[in-house]
Amino acid sequence: MIRLLALFMLLALPAKAEEIVLGLSRDEVAITVTFQGSEIVVFGAVNRTAPPPQDSNLGVVVTIAGPREPVTVRRKARRMGIWVNTDAVFVNSAPSFYAVATSAPIAEILREIEDLRYRITIPRAIRSAGAVVEDSVAFTEALIRIKTDQDLYQMLEGAVTLDQDTLFRSAISMPANLIEGNYDVRIYLTRNGAVIDDYTTTIPVNKVGLERWLYNLAHEQAFIYGLLSLAIAVGAGWLASAVFSLLRR
């Protein structure tokens, strides 16, 4: 009876023809004192209930997005002979880290309209509200350029290997200058540029051990933290003086 009910429920679900089954090489990233960045391997398979259609091509897009934060982009201009910050554009929400890996050039596997809807590519992932400066596009481009130089934004076309239209795998390396928070890993499966399935999971990135302790102390017990910093400074200064006067004797 139960088995029959289960079977019935399974049939009643609007089953997708193709679905993502996902695995991650790690389920968290720990920032330790010697943290030098981390590589995350996203791998998985396409689960099918029917044979795949032959007349269309399959695409896989993997994105990893760090916690969102507001950013102010400032531009320098020459005023009275010196270069100073003049214009600024306030970006409401930009991911602190963002990597996009695809199985083929993005234009071939993702339509513009789908990109707009799911906010997949880097420019789409940045949200800026009513810009006051004329060429706000230049500011967004600058934001992407600076972040890309720091490896914080990565556009990795062709970095997803797709095996026999079923197994996929991608290694994304995250730099050492990460901030803490939950990093969203999203996988999009596309057919002829349209998203047919997507899957989301999160990887927490946390400071651990000494890093955690110092960070918490600095923010929760700022006064004690300040005293601790000073005590270290005073101690070190005195110690060096004492050691050197011993050496002179």
Place this chain on the structure above:
Amino acid sequence: MLIYLPIAEVSVNAFLLLGLGGAVGVLSGMFGVGGGFLITPLLFFIGIPPAVAVATSTNQIVASSISGVLAHFKRKTVDLPMGMVLLVGGLIGSAIGIVIFNYLRALGQVDLLVQLCYVVFLGAIGMLMFVESLRAIRRARKPGALPQRRKHNWVHNLPFKMKFRVSGLYISVIPPILVGMLVGILAAIMGVGGGFIMVPAMIYLLGMPTKVVIGTSLLQIIFVAAFTTMLHATTNQTVDVLLALLLLIGGVIGAQIGTRIGVRMKAEQLRILLAIMVLVVCGKLAFDLLVMPSELYSLGPEGRS
């Protein structure tokens, strides 16, 4: 060896920081400057966020100044009463400086103000010292020439006079307090102890002997920098203790070496070297302001647009 800094949230080479601290420490012990005016721009350069660089270098200055001042105490080249008077002004100044710093940070003009301060102050002081030291060296070379007598100027006609035995001075406390205040304000804004302003001001404005100036300057820098560190730690949470630790290990050792080098040198030589160093830093900063930067855009956290 790369180390991830908990507050700055970047990863940097530990040996680079040790070396940086060491080099600046030597200068600190030699000239009585905290070295902040060198270390803060260098930290910007290796990618430490400006707010963290400014706050943390004050902590490093505390350490190298203590190391240096202890060496000077042994040589009896510290004018304690003068240090205390300068300090009173310094503490008032750094409280004002922090307020200005936070206000400008919100406006997004901190970089500009800091750079302008550097260029103007470093340029003026460097030139003055350079010219004066050259003249002093030339005078010393002429056989039989007598050292010039100190002139009586307006500074000596103010009330509240006090005796400063070590410096051999009998002057009003007002100029030292004003000098202290000015240095305190700059210390908070620029993340420096203010030694490079303090030292020339003490020599030329207050007429103190060069040998005493270095130790006394270091003494008052300790307190101003400690106070500024506390203010930054409690208001902005931008002091990175791990970064400071790496810098100060190099710094305290360097300061001891620097003090020993400084003692062996003539006062004019010390002054001219400090003047050259100040001018070089000034030239670099002026160059950055005047030449078109390769990246016109910069990113900042929140703030108003």
